[in-house]
Amino acid sequence: MPAGKQSQGSATTIALVVFVVLFLLSTVAAVFFYVKWDEKTTIAEREIANRREAATDQQVSEFESLVGEKTAESYLGTVIERFDEVYQEVTGSSRADKNIQAAAESISLDVKAVRSRFPNMFSQNSGLLPIANTLAGEYVRSAQTVSSLQEKIAQMEEDWQRDVEGFKVAEEKLIEQKQKLIEQADQIQAKFDQMKSQAEQNAQENINALEEKLAEKNSELEGVKNELADLQASFKEQKQYREKLEKQLEEIKPSPDMDVAAYKPDGRIVSVNAQQDIVYLDLGSDAHIYRGLTFAVYDRANPVPKDGKGKAEIKIYDVRSKVSVAKIISQEENNPVLPEDIIVNLIWDQEKPNTFYVAGNFDLDGNGTIDEYGGDKVRHLIKQWGGIVADKIDINTDFVVAGQPPEVYQQPQEDELDSALAEQKYQESLDEYETYNSAIERAQSLSIPVFNTERFKSLIGYNQEIKNNQTK
Secondary structure (H helix, E strand, O other), rough: HHHHHHHHHHHHHHHHHHHHHHHHHHHHHHHHHHHHHHHHHHHHHHHHHHHHHHHHHHHHHHHHHHHOOOOOOOHHHHHHHHHHHHHHHHOOOOOOOOOOOHHHHHHHHHHHHEEEEEEOOOOOOOOOHHHHHHHHHEEEHHHHHHHHHHOOOOOOOOHHHHHHHHHHHHHHHHHHHHHHHHHHHHHHHHHHHHHHHHHHHHHHHHHHHHHHHHHHHHHHHHHHHHHHHHHHHHHHHHHHHHHHHEEEEEEEOOOOOHHHHHHHHOEEEEEEEOOOOOEEEEOOOHHHOOOOEEEEEEEEOOOOOOOOOOOEEEEEEEOOOOHHHHHEEEEOOOOOOOOOOEOOOOOOOOOOOOOEEEEOOOOOOOOOOOOOOOOHHHHHHHOOOOOOOOOOOOOOOOOEEEEEEEOOOOOOOOOOHHHHHHHHHHHHHHHHHHHHHHHHHHHHHHHOOOOHHHHHHHHOOHHHHHHHHHHH
């Protein structure tokens, strides 16, 4: 082979070898670079993921704007520095080794403690600055109050000092007056001793004179006593003689009937309509007659009976000026109402109102049981028909309406249960019973007519009306 061609072939071989080596080196470099790039990419993606887990891109941007100027290596470091500054300002000490959560919880607990200690000053939502401002204001006001109190104390001390000086002056004057009074007392005592000695001497003389006069008066009194005894004996004999004469007089002429005023006719029946059971009376509105008034009817030829029971009972239902019309509400079967029969109502009076006193318990419907408000019903009826109800019996009382005597409870024994209450009820019932008896005795002593329940109802023509009211 020629030398030129051999050299050219060697160069080609070398070039090929170099190319292969360079290709291999570039391939290795490319693989190495790719591996490193992939590793860096993985690390970057992991850091981005970690950062996004901590905060989004928008939050990071807002965080940087919120933190402001960065004073540490990072914004987070800046936040930590500023938190430490705030913690130092709030607590007055460094955060030391506390983490931020523990430090924040410590501050929160302190703030809650302040709010709990002063619930009237701070609400549950009050922040630290409002609390600090409020406490500062309270401190200023307290300082002003203390200053004002100190001024008042100083003024009081000055006043007290003046009062002490005034008391000293007054004390000196009182001591001086006391000395004068002691001197005056000594003078008075001396005069008193002198007067006492003179009085004792005069008193003995007066006593002797009075004893003599007393003996004379006792002698005169003894004579008066003897005369009084004679007069009493004579009065007793005269009283016995008078009672004897009164008894004999009663046997000869009976005492007047006290009830006669109750039997006075109030009016008469003018005419009778037997078919319609109505009657016409000679009383009208001019005589103060009104609807609803009842009357008892009695025979014209016979006096009103003692028990007050009439032959009929009527009730006014139409009133004119001179006459009135009444309905016959009850009458005896064989004794009809006739013209000229008289009518009576114990309560009503065309000339003047009658005065009544009501006492006792009442069985108005006659069923054997005391009506709880029987007395009040009687009083109401009297007032309704123009009568007067008095609280006591006197000479102005016209009639007494007496029900049954009040029941007296049995006196309780000391060992009974609720003996105090039972004793009170016993005393009340006893007082009511004594009041009832006293009223009857008082009426008899004043010759005032006393009517029981039945006579009272009969004399006002109200028996049938009570029955009618029960059936309604």
